[in-house]
Amino acid sequence: MSGIAFEPSRFYDAVVQCLTEMCENYLKAIDVTELYSNGGTPGIECGLCQHRMEVLSATLMDPQPEMS
Numbered sequence: 001m002s003g004i005a006f007e008p009s010r011f012y013d014a015v016v017q018c019l020t021e022m023c024e025n026y027l028k029a030i031d032v033t034e035l036y037s038n039g040g041t042p043g044i045e046c047g048l049c050q051h052r053m054e055v056l057s058a059t060l061m062d063p064q065p066e067m068s
């Protein structure tokens with residue numbers, strides 16, 4: 001778990017990493033744009049191993065992207 005506090009229903013620019021040792025993305029910092037915070041807990045999965053990724057840092061987007 002990370003100590004980042006997310007506001008609900010907001011988009012963030014984030015950096016995440018995969019914590020699965022066998023995965024090619026293991027401990028690689030990956031930029032994610034428009035990470036949605038849902039109810040305050042953004043869910044992001046590794047595109048390679050499908051496991052949940054850890055959020056290293058996140059910046060609230062300003063302005064917020066248009067909802068489509």
Ligand SMILES: [Zn+2]
Pocket residue numbers: 018019020023024025026046047048049050051
């Ligand atoms: Zn992975």
